Amino acid sequence: MAYAALNSTISGLGTTATYASVFEEVSKLNVDMHFVERAWASWYLWMQNDTIATGILSFVMHEIVYFGRSLPWIIIDAIPFFNKWKIQNTKVPTWREQWECAALVLISHCTVELPQIWLFHPIATYFGMDYGVPFPHWWEMAYQIIIFFIIEDAWHYWFHRALHYGPLYKAIHKLHHTYSAPFGLAAEYASPIEVMLLGFGIVGTPIIWVLSTGQLHLATMYLWIILRLFQAIDAHSGYDFPWSLRRILPFWAGADHHDLHHERFIGNYASSFRWWDYCLDTEAGEAAAKKRREKKLAQIKAKKAQ
Known part of the structure; x- marks a missing residue:
């Protein structure tokens, strides 16, 4: 610096x-x-001490953003007026469920994620990350974050899909599916192995980027993590409003996309976008199931007609 x-x-x-x-x-x-x-x-x-400075800043930022963004959803769950936008409106989380979830997530943050947060600074700076001033131009930060979203979404899709394989699901991923109707705090309610595995897509993507390009600022990294936390928490919120982002960006995988995944326990594996599930025919829900049935029937009829 x-x-x-x-x-x-x-x-x-x-x-x-x-x-x-x-x-x-x-x-x-x-x-x-x-x-x-x-x-x-x-x-x-x-x-x-730059390592300690980044470590403290990163951990405090993560906790404030995670629990701060979850708080509005806790309040919304407590107000019956919003129930009409709740996707699974017969499964509103209880205060006990919210509390137990928050406690486990906080323990995970302090035991599993804290060492990773502390190691990020020396690893990233070794590969060329900058953390001085001035900050990079907004357009540089914006295009890098867009690339991070695209790469992380691919990582999340394939590893999340792998975690639904029988033995891996039972040993690792089952904990995250404790709640068939997710809520904001449940975004990081997962086993330590899953936190590290899927978390690598979030933290590892910028490290691979700076290793490849030599261009990354810690401020960009923080903005990326904040936006990704917002995405994850909102996707687990269980609410689909008329003003939700997925209604503006049709390829955005909002709460309706991920809520179906928790309800059906299969399909809709991507984190931020819909294209992987669409292209690889792993969409969840009745509409997707009907489409697959019709496609299969068409194939059978075509084969008989030959």
């Missing part, structure tokens, strides 16, 4: 300098940077 000039100034504040005093000094020297960039630079300068 190229903070040599800043470091010499900050060191003059002494070892007892507060984050606020570091931020004030950084702001004086970098009026051209926006607020977030100044706050970001101040954090790393104040911590004086």
